[in-house]
Amino acid sequence: MSLLEVRDLHVEFHTRDGVAKAVNGVDCGVEAGETLAVLGESGSGKSVTAQAIMGILDTPPGRITGGEIVFQGRDLLTLPGQERRRIRGAKMAMIFQDALSALNPVLSVGYQLAEMFRVHQGASRKEARAKAVELMERVRIPAARQRVGDYPHQFSGGMRQRIMIAMALALEPDLIIADEPTTALDVTVQAQVMELLADLQREFNMGLILITHDLGVVADVADRIAVMYAGRIVETAPVKELYKAPAHPYTKGLLDSIPRLDQKGGQLDVIRGMPPNLQQIPPGCAYNPRCPMARAVCRRDEPPLYEVSALRASACHFWEEMCDAR
Amino acid sequence: MSEESQRTEQTERREPILEVRDLVKHFPLTQGVLFKRQVGAVKAVDGISFDLYPGETLGIVGESGCGKSTVAKLLMNLEAPTSGTIRYKGEDITKLSGRALKAVRRNIQMVFQDPYTSLNPRMTVGDIIGEPFDIHPEVAPKGDRRRKVQELLDVVGLNPEYVNRYPHQFSGGQRQRIGIARGLALRPEIIVADEPVSALDVSVQAQVVNLMERLQDEFGLSYMFIAHDLSIVRHISDRVGVMYLGKMAEIGSDEEIYEHPTHPYTQALLSAVPVPDPEAEGRRERIVLEGDVPSPANPPSGCRFRTRCWKAEARCAEEVPLLAIPTPFEKAESGVAHPSACHFAEERAAVVAA
Numbered sequence: 001m002s003l004l005e006v007r008d009l010h011v012e013f014h015t016r017d018g019v020a021k022a023v024n025g026v027d028c029g030v031e032a033g034e035t036l037a038v039l040g041e042s043g044s045g046k047s048v049t050a051q052a053i054m055g056i057l058d059t060p061p062g063r064i065t066g067g068e069i070v071f072q073g074r075d076l077l078t079l080p081g082q083e084r085r086r087i088r089g090a091k092m093a094m095i096f097q098d099a100l101s102a103l104n105p106v107l108s109v110g111y112q113l114a115e116m117f118r119v120h121q122g123a124s125r126k127e128a129r130a131k132a133v134e135l136m137e138r139v140r141i142p143a144a145r146q147r148v149g150d151y152p153h154q155f156s157g158g159m160r161q162r163i164m165i166a167m168a169l170a171l172e173p174d175l176i177i178a179d180e181p182t183t184a185l186d187v188t189v190q191a192q193v194m195e196l197l198a199d200l201q202r203e204f205n206m207g208l209i210l211i212t213h214d215l216g217v218v219a220d221v222a223d224r225i226a227v228m229y230a231g232r233i234v235e236t237a238p239v240k241e242l243y244k245a246p247a248h249p250y251t252k253g254l255l256d257s258i259p260r261l262d263q264k265g266g267q268l269d270v271i272r273g274m275p276p277n278l279q280q281i282p283p284g285c286a287y288n289p290r291c292p293m294a295r296a297v298c299r300r301d302e303p304p305l306y307e308v309s310a311l312r313a314s315a316c317h318f319w320e321e322m323c324d325a326r
Numbered sequence: 327m328s329e330e331s332q333r334t335e336q337t338e339r340r341e342p343i344l345e346v347r348d349l350v351k352h353f354p355l356t357q358g359v360l361f362k363r364q365v366g367a368v369k370a371v372d373g374i375s376f377d378l379y380p381g382e383t384l385g386i387v388g389e390s391g392c393g394k395s396t397v398a399k400l401l402m403n404l405e406a407p408t409s410g411t412i413r414y415k416g417e418d419i420t421k422l423s424g425r426a427l428k429a430v431r432r433n434i435q436m437v438f439q440d441p442y443t444s445l446n447p448r449m450t451v452g453d454i455i456g457e458p459f460d461i462h463p464e465v466a467p468k469g470d471r472r473r474k475v476q477e478l479l480d481v482v483g484l485n486p487e488y489v490n491r492y493p494h495q496f497s498g499g500q501r502q503r504i505g506i507a508r509g510l511a512l513r514p515e516i517i518v519a520d521e522p523v524s525a526l527d528v529s530v531q532a533q534v535v536n537l538m539e540r541l542q543d544e545f546g547l548s549y550m551f552i553a554h555d556l557s558i559v560r561h562i563s564d565r566v567g568v569m570y571l572g573k574m575a576e577i578g579s580d581e582e583i584y585e586h587p588t589h590p591y592t593q594a595l596l597s598a599v600p601v602p603d604p605e606a607e608g609r610r611e612r613i614v615l616e617g618d619v620p621s622p623a624n625p626p627s628g629c630r631f632r633t634r635c636w637k638a639e640a641r642c643a644e645e646v647p648l649l650a651i652p653t654p655f656e657k658a659e660s661g662v663a664h665p666s667a668c669h670f671a672e673e674r675a676a677v678v679a680a
Contacts (some may be wrong), residue, residue, distance in 0.1 A: 041527040042498075075548075093623035120537065156618045158391075186389035186554060188615045191598040197612055213528060216557075218598030220607050240604045257532035261599050262583065262606070268536055271529035274497050 002070075003207040004053070004092075004175055009067035011048050013278075014060060020278040023047040024231040025067070025262070030207040031277040035198075037210045037222035037239070039254075040101060041317035043275050045231035046211045050177050053209075054094050055084050072174070078139065090120050093168035097180035099160035103152040109136075110162050116170040135166040139196060158189035162196065166323035169200060175207045194221055215258060224311075227251050230276050230286035233305065237312040247322050249291050281321075285317070293318055303308060341376035341415075341517060344401070349374050351396050355623060362505045363391035368623045372572035373410070377515065382544055383542065383549040385563030385580075387595070393572040401550065402436050403427065413514075432462050435514040441501030445493040451504055452489035453481070457588055460593075460599070465512050465555040478507040483537060499530035505535065508600045518550045519644035523558060535562060560584050568592045571622055573631040574649050578664030579673055583640065585662035588652060588671035591631045603652040629669070637664050637670045645669065 011023035023045040027296040030036045040046040050051045051057040053069055055076060069076045071092065071236035096102040106114060113135055114128035116168060123131065129148065136144035139162040152160055161181060168176055181197065182190040193311050201208050212218055218225060218239065224243050227235045227250065235248040276282055282289055288298040297317055305313045308323065316322060347561040350359050352367035373395040378384050386393045401412060402420060411418045415449060419430050435458075438444035445454055455475045459466045466474045476486035481502040493501055502522060505657055509517050522538070523531040542549060553559050560580050567577040568591065576589040587593050594613040601607050615634045620626055627654040632638040655662045662673055 041529060132491040143377055161609075184553060186619075187556070187598040188594060189618065190600075190613065191614050214600065215528070218600075219602050219604045220600050243603055244605075254528055255602065257529050258602060259535070259557045260534075260599055261557045261560060261596065267539070268532040270532040270536060274499065274530065275527070 003034075003072065004209075006049070006053065007068050007070070009052060009069065011045070011052055011064040012065050013062050014063065018279045021281060022062075022231050023052065023282070026231070028226050028232055028233060028236070030175065030209055032207050033201070033205045034208055034224065035201065035208040035222045037212060037214065037218040038052040038228060039212060039218055039225055040228035041213055041275055043230075043278060044228040046228050048231075049181055050094070050179050050209065053091065054069050054177055055088055055095070061240040072146075089116065089173075090171045091173050092175040093171070093173040095161075095164050095168045095176065095178040097182045097183050099157070099164045099184070100152060102164060103160065105152055109155070110150075111245050113148075113163070113167055113170060116167060120171055125206050135170055136163070136315075138169070138200075139163070139166040141166075150244045155190075158183055158193060160218060161185060161189075161193050165193070165197060165200070169204070172204055173206065174239045175200070175209070176298065177209045177211070179211045180213070181210070183212070183214070190217070197221075198223050205278055214252060227254070228279075230281050231278065232286065233313075234287065234315045235313065236305075237308075240311060242257055245285065246322060247312060247319045248316045249318075250287050250320065252322070253290075253292075280287065285315070293321070340447045340471060341381055343415060344378035345413040345416075346377070346401075347375045347411045347413070349397070349400060349412065350406060350408045351393075351400055352408045366623055368621075369572050369625055371400065371407075371623070374569070374572070375461065376574065376575045376577060378548050378550060380515070380548055381542070381546050383551050383562050385559035385566040386550065386552045386569060387554060387559050387566060388569035389595075389619055391571075391622060392569040393622070394522055394569050397569075398436065398518050398552055401516075401518050402434060403431065423647065428462075432465070432512045433511040433514045434516045434591065435512060435546075436503075437505050437517060437519040437522045439510045440525050441498055441505055442525070443472040445501060445507055447493055450490050450492055451479070451496075454493070454504060454506045455511055458508065462512055464593075474511070478511060481541070482507045483533075493559075497530075498526050499533060500592055501533050502526060506534075506537065506541070510545070513545065514547070516548045516550065518552070520552045521554065522551075524553065524555065528615055531558070536560065554595060556584075568595065571619060571625050573630055573667065574665075575579055575631065575668075576648070576664070576666045578661070578666075580666040582661040586664075586666075586673055588655070588662055588666040588673055589631075589668045590635050590637055590644075592666075593674050594634075629667070639670070 006026055006028050009023055009026040013022055026049055036244050038046045038199040052064055110129060110132045113132035117123040117128040117131050133148050141159060141162055149167060182193050210222060222239045225237060225239050226233045229250050235251050246255060253271040257271055270291055276286055284299045284301055285303050288294040303315045303317045305315045306319050308314050308319055349371055350373055352369050355366040356362040357365045386394045400407050407420050412420050414430055422430060428434040440601045452475050452482045455478055456471050460470050475489055479486045484503055523534050526534060551562055556607040563580050565579050566583040568575045570591050576592045587596060596614050597613045619633055620633055626633050628644050629642040632642040647669050649665045651663050651665055
């Protein structure tokens with residue numbers, strides 16, 4: 001049994017200007033100890049998918065209009081609110097992008113960490129405090145005992161992100177969702193935080209969903225990648241295969257458009273145009289207006305997720321051509 | 327490659343358009359409300375020197391807080407330096423004021439990081455791009471402005487009919503193009519771009535970088551390209567300077583910095599950049615630095631990087647390393663012979679995967 005299985009998830013946002021279809025039939029899953037990277041640009045629906053799984057979607061304006069999210073054998077979407085709350089935080093936890101705005105500025109980090117134990121486990125203040133210090137040590141914050149009473153603004157960006165990780169780990173969850181955990185950090189600090197996250201995942205054998213737009217970060221830590229575009233997963237593959245031979249033109253476009261550290265090039269290959277407006281997703285394949293391979297069928301029929309091999313899938317009518325071209 | 331070496335030869339022969347010498351900017355830290363006492367200073371930029379040649383791109387990389395944005399502000403004369411000189415075509419612009427300053431400013435323009443906050447939401451695109459003409463009316467006579475603005479929109483790849491639209495009607499990439507059009511309006515010689523693509527998505531980022539390269543060739547611009555993304559900087563730059571805590575750690579051509587870095591900070595920085603290729607990633611040796619960047623209000627003595635450096639010895643705490651070609655490499659033929667501010671500069675294999 002998979003740890004988490006998302007089937008045919010649909011999320012819409014009802015706004016004054018109309019309905020934005022943010023997630024349009026996402027299927028994905030994570031096993032214990034596995035890292036799934038969800039890759040996509042802004043507006044691709046990756047964060048909304050994460051929020052739906054976590055159960056922190058703003059409703060309204062958001063609405064889950066279809067699908068199921070099966071976590072440890074139970075469909076979260078049909079659970080009553082109280083049960084859902086018991087899972088959230090304890091069994092699955094989330095790490096947010098911007099630690100400064102995710103932490104409460106008027107409470108000490110020690111208090112915020114201890115709160116996890118007091119609310120979920122009914123621990124006493126003293127016990128909870130001791131556990132908070134332990135957690136801070138575990139995420140390698142120097143002088144944890146002295147710093148437990150400090151406030152978020154007294155920590156550096158990297159340290160704040162460690163506190164976020166500590167908070168997510170507090171109750172030893174089975175699944176962690178990290179939404180752009182290192183985007184706001186400098187490269188040297190990013191390397192520290194990713195290393196820490198990977199170590200802890202191995203130690204606790206957790207499932208990790210890593211949401212990011214950075215193809216470099218993903219290459220290093222993920223087992224499997226799901227590429228999202230306009231609310232759909234357009235390609236899934238084990239990490240090495242995806243980089244070596246992308247089976248969807250969007251993935252190929254993304255890989256070609258990033259400058260490489262080890263290469264000095266002239267012109268960068270670009271993806272023409274812009275990501276689609278989610279209120280008016282083009283008919284057929286959502287990527288067709290930007291796709292160099294687009295033909296008549298792409299403008300008419302939405303491609304299903306074709307099975308490329310046992311572990312790979314691509315939502316392109318011409319995935320075979322993509323694979324042959326290599 | 328031959329084209330490139332030709333280019334560097336050319337730049338060597340030419341006079342620099344911008345000469346920065348021992349530039350220092352300290353922001354005072356004060357205490358007290360009525361009688362402000364200075365209790366210290368944030369040493370944002372602490373003695374850096376470099377040249378910018380006509381038609382070249384100088385990339386400046388560094389982590390947040392290293393002073394790279396302050397350098398940009400100093401070049402734009404938005405901040406007055408504590409000491410040091412910035413010579414534009416031989417004239418020290420830090421001493422200028424009034425009309426002379428205005429004339430120089432026309433030639434040095436800036437493109438900002440965040441296309442969402444750097445465009446006034448209440449002005450139309452035409453007004454935003456045309457505003458520089460109000461300040462420098464000699465560039466475009468009044469009747470001619472609309473046409474000029476439309477030309478500029480066309481140059482940066484936007485539909486000239488959009489002059490009456492507002493910034494919120496554009497996507498991030500389009501807004502950054504508007505920012506670039508505004509920077510180009512006065513036909514400057516130098517553009518200082520402070521993290522121009524950091525806020526953009528990968529696919530759009532490439533479009534903007536290509537646009538900037540095209541414009542450089544078309545108008546013969548010199549760029550100061552400031553960014554924290556080392557891959558982008560390598561892509562666009564002819565020369566690269568690496569900053570750490572207000573000092574230049576290492577400077578050289580893109581090949582010297584990326585293929586033959588000799589400063590440990592540069593090596594660590596390069597090794598920390600994730601490469602989008604799992605196989606190359608496996609072959610690389612990663613240096614993970616300990617701790618955070620120290621506070622620029624209280625930088626370490628001697629070499630500023632010593633608190634995070636694995637090579638640090640007693641000498642590093644006492645003696646500030648000078649930015650010069652390290653003695654053992656002075657006669658070296660390969661790319662190692664470039665200025666590096668480290669007492670123990672040496673090459674290290676496998677920093678960047680080949």
